[in-house]
Amino acid sequence: MLDGQTGVDFEREAVAGPQIQRSVGLAKVGFAQKGLETLYQSGCAKIMLPKSYCTIPEAIIVNTGGGLTGGDRFHIHAGVSEGANLCVSSQTAERIYRSIGGQAKVLNNIKVGAGCALEWLPQETILFEGAALHRKFEAHLETNSSFLALETLVLGRAEMGEVLTSLNFNDQWRIWRDGKIIYGDGLRIGAQAMDxxxxxxxxGPNRALAVLLYVAPDANERLDEAKSLLRELNVEAAVSAWNGMMVVRFISEEANMMRSAIKKYLLGFRGRDMPRVWHI
Known part of the structure; x- marks a missing residue:
């Protein structure tokens, strides 16, 4: 099955010998002025639309496969148009298990129309020993839109004493505004980098890191506010803003400390609590 938006063949798997069963998931959700406009889901990718007491509708990503491993494919497309708003989160942390062949591939595509707002606030991604993940994040924004995106990465399961010695991780971000690329970021961790x-x-001793990107007309103006909020946290963090964008980077020794810090920061920055799934 070739996805027309990314050109990725979700079913092609180059594995020698007998084929190993792989998880493949594709889900799309879109909101317009009158409400839900698009909802499509297949394979292990599902979208829940919980009743929300907030004025902004929520869409919750669910991976019914329980995690990802080598050869799995997971693709989410979320968009808003006609002045609509949407908050996208995930049911739980995404676990990337040891690969016995190939990489898990995750593709997230976002479209935010003119005058719209979309928040991408999934829970953390946990990389297990031997995990192999290639993740690609693309967002296409239009004039006067607002976009807030969070990704949190946890290296190993500290509560189980896991220390990563083998890992293949490639994370690529690309953001466009009115058809022009305005932001690109990448993180690669391979076997040679583990030592x-x-x-x-x-x-250093840190095993949890996060990036928070805010693209909006008032991004530069909110820099001092962001700095003030960061000073109240118990993790290391830094922020910068330019060209209508703000980037905050967090790092922490413990995943729980990171999670608490992000919730506290976003409560102040957004002016409302995190999606309910973050408290389950």
Whole structure:
């Protein structure tokens, strides 16, 4: 099955010998001025639309496969138009298990129409020992739109004493505004880099990191507000703003500390609580 939006063949898998069963999921959700406009789901990708007491509708991503491993494919498309707003989150943390062949591939495509607002607030991604993940995030924004995107990464399961020695991770972000690329970011962690992760100039003792991107007409103006909120946190963080964008980076020794810090920061920055799934 070839997805027309990304050109990715979700069913092609180059594995020698007998084929191993893979999880494939594709889901799309879109809101317009009058409400839900698009809802499509197939395979292990599902979208829940819970009753929300907030003025902004919520869409919750569910992976019924329980996690991803080598060869799995998971694609989410979310969009808003005609002045609509939407908050997208995930039912739980996404777990990337040890791969026995190939990479898990995740593609997230976002479209935010003129005058619209979309928040992308999934829970953390946990990389297990031997995980292999290629994740691609693309967002296409139009004039006067507002876009808030969070991605949190946890390296290993500290509560189980897991120390990563083998990992294949490639995370790529690309953001367009009115057809022009305005932001690109990438993080790659391969087998050769594992020995260097504990160096003070890299991660040191930290095993949880997060990036929060805010693209909106008032992004530059809110820089001082963001700095004030960060000073109240118990994790290391830094923020910068330019060209209508704000980027906040967090790093922490513990995943729980990171999660608490992000919730506290976003409560102040957004002016409302996180989606209910974050409290389950």
């Amino acid at each position: 260097n992760l504990a160096q003070p100039a890299v991660f």
